[in-house]
Amino acid sequence: MTPLLEMRDVRGGYGDADILQDVSLNVAAGEIVAIVGPNGAGKSTAMKAIFGLLNIRGGSITIEGRDITGLKPNQIVQAGVCYVPQVDNIFREMTVHENLEMGAFLRSGDLSSAFERVYGLFPDLRERRRTLAGNLSGGQRQMVAMGRALMLDPKVLLLDEPTAGLSPRYMEQIFQICRDVRDAGVALLLVEQHAKQALAFCNRGYVLASGSNRHEGTGAELLADREVAEMFLGG
Amino acid sequence: MDFLEFVNFYIVPGLVLGSIYALGAVGITLVFAILRYAHLAHGDMATLGAFVAFAAVTLAGVPLYAALPIAMVATALVAVGIDRLFYDYLRERPRIVTVMASLGVALMVRSVVQVIWGVDAETYTRGIVRPENWWGIRLKDREIATVLTMIGLVLCLQLFLMKTKWGKAMRAMSDNPNLALLSGVDNAKVVFVTWMIVGGLCAAAGFFLGLNTELKSMMGWQMLLPMFAAAILGGVGRIEGAVIGGLVVGVVEEVSVMFLPSEYKAATAFAILLVMLIVRPTGLLRGKVL
Ligand SMILES: Nc1ncnc2c1ncn2[C@@H]1O[C@H](COP(=O)(O)OP(=O)(O)OP(=O)(O)O)[C@@H](O)[C@H]1O
Ligand SMILES: [Mg+2]
Numbered sequence: 001m002t003p004l005l006e007m008r009d010v011r012g013g014y015g016d017a018d019i020l021q022d023v024s025l026n027v028a029a030g031e032i033v034a035i036v037g038p039n040g041a042g043k044s045t046a047m048k049a050i051f052g053l054l055n056i057r058g059g060s061i062t063i064e065g066r067d068i069t070g071l072k073p074n075q076i077v078q079a080g081v082c083y084v085p086q087v088d089n090i091f092r093e094m095t096v097h098e099n100l101e102m103g104a105f106l107r108s109g110d111l112s113s114a115f116e117r118v119y120g121l122f123p124d125l126r127e128r129r130r131t132l133a134g135n136l137s138g139g140q141r142q143m144v145a146m147g148r149a150l151m152l153d154p155k156v157l158l159l160d161e162p163t164a165g166l167s168p169r170y171m172e173q174i175f176q177i178c179r180d181v182r183d184a185g186v187a188l189l190l191v192e193q194h195a196k197q198a199l200a201f202c203n204r205g206y207v208l209a210s211g212s213n214r215h216e217g218t219g220a221e222l223l224a225d226r227e228v229a230e231m232f233l234g235g
Numbered sequence: 236m237d238f239l240e241f242v243n244f245y246i247v248p249g250l251v252l253g254s255i256y257a258l259g260a261v262g263i264t265l266v267f268a269i270l271r272y273a274h275l276a277h278g279d280m281a282t283l284g285a286f287v288a289f290a291a292v293t294l295a296g297v298p299l300y301a302a303l304p305i306a307m308v309a310t311a312l313v314a315v316g317i318d319r320l321f322y323d324y325l326r327e328r329p330r331i332v333t334v335m336a337s338l339g340v341a342l343m344v345r346s347v348v349q350v351i352w353g354v355d356a357e358t359y360t361r362g363i364v365r366p367e368n369w370w371g372i373r374l375k376d377r378e379i380a381t382v383l384t385m386i387g388l389v390l391c392l393q394l395f396l397m398k399t400k401w402g403k404a405m406r407a408m409s410d411n412p413n414l415a416l417l418s419g420v421d422n423a424k425v426v427f428v429t430w431m432i433v434g435g436l437c438a439a440a441g442f443f444l445g446l447n448t449e450l451k452s453m454m455g456w457q458m459l460l461p462m463f464a465a466a467i468l469g470g471v472g473r474i475e476g477a478v479i480g481g482l483v484v485g486v487v488e489e490v491s492v493m494f495l496p497s498e499y500k501a502a503t504a505f506a507i508l509l510v511m512l513i514v515r516p517t518g519l520l521r522g523k524v525l
Pocket of ligand 1: 037
């Protein structure tokens with residue numbers, strides 16, 4: 001079976017220097033896949049590579065077997081991949097509802113079922129639909145960001161540190177939403193700073209360090225791996 | 236001097252001039268917000284619009300106010316053309332390159348106006364217009380038309396930005412350009428729509444300046460500074476701010492004549508700009524920090 005999303009030996013960076021050195025990973029339908037690793041490991045960069053925001057000098061990225069290497073972001077959105085960046089991931093001066101609308105920019109016609117789906121996942125947002133997104137709390141902003149990316153009903157959702165800076169209660173809520181999203185048929189690839197919690201709840205994980213693959217396996221395998229534990233999980 | 240006289244001699248002309256500045260400042264603030272550079276050809280594009288309307292009136296015999304939409308469409312197309320010819324190539328370069336290029340465009344547009352229409356002052360209509368008396372306040376029809384058209388155009392623009400798909404895309408691009416691109420917004424289309432609107436507004440500013448004063452090839456260039464002062468006073472990226480800023484600069488310029496020799500009128504806008512940049516660079520309505 002071909003994986004939904006596959007990065008194979010991707011090499012590239014922002015300028016001339018290669019930040020990613022032959023990174024490979026894949027996501028299958030119905031999976032939550034986590035990328036963990038130390039700061040500066042290239043986790044965000046790997047996501048940007050998928051989304052066409054990097055100069056790629058080797059390897060390939062495919063979605064359902066179709067090569068999307070080097071396509072423009074709007075073409076990648078159309079191919080069924082949506083992305084929530086680590087920072088600046090909402091339109092602050094637009095309302096919650098307008099943020100979601102922008103997420104569905106490429107779709108024309110009736111959006112009411114898409115709005116219903118997203119408001120169903122994030123009931124908090126329905127109450128605050130007329131609020132400017134910039135006036136929300138951190139956790140609510142993260143929900144807006146995820147909601148925006150879910151408006152197009154993507155095949156794969158890329159989340160870069162969805163729980164950064166959130167309280168444990170919110171973190172648990174975001175993880176639960178991730179499971180709901182997966183159960184609704186969207187595969188997830190997420191970068192997580194909270195490695196332990198992420199590995200405990202994901203299906204599979206990758207450990208990245210200095211721009212290359214270090215370990216991979218199911219969440220449980222990685223948690224049990226001594227080397228991984230010493231490197232990233234604080235023993 | 237009594238209150239009515241003060242209104243008639245200073246406030247009314249100030250609001251009329253301010254409405255003209257507002258039309259220009261709204262365009263400047265849109266360019267700042269979406270394209271993120273200072274557009275120095277703004278004034279000369281207004282001059283061009285004014286003279287296109289002049290040609291429509293004098294050569295084609297178009298009724299005066301019907302010349303306004305003609306000039307707006309023509310100038311909008313010129314603005315799009317200028318963007319394609321010059322600014323588009325510089326999009327990836329540092330912004331200052333585009334700012335300097337827009338200065339060159341300003342000189343080019345002005346030269347074209349001078350070659351076609353000469354350097355003498357012209358007017359749309361001949362003869363003296365008597366103001367009508369509204370409970371002691373004297374208003375000319377063209378003054379009323381200036382203020383009402385400005386309000387009408389700005390309301391239309393606001394409706395467009397709040398309600399339509401491409402209006403929202405423009406706001407998104409101004410708010411968070413990267414995320415707008417990630418959402419699939421086509422930057423080239425947003426730039427096109429922006430220049431259509433900005434060009435149209437430029438032409439309206441030039442038309443009303445020509446209508447209330449006279450048409451000269453330097454008319455637009457001379458209002459560049461007050462238009463920028465108005466945009467920054469209102470807060471960069473804020474449409475309502477640009478309108479308020481325009482009205483304030485217009486009124487302050489007119490009122491300044493009470494205290495200062497009228498040659499210093501232009502310096503008032505400069506003073507406002509300077510004070511704002513020092514005291515509150517985000518403007519009255521908290522615009523973007525540049
Ligand atoms: N826009 C950029 N331009 C140039 N270099 C960058 C850029 N963004 C990141 N880098 C560099 O790329 C490397 C990897 O950064 P990246 O953001 O992918 O790390 P990360 O694993 O996401 O870290 P964190 O956990 O802190 O988010 C770092 O050395 C960083 O300095
Ligand atoms: Mg990161």
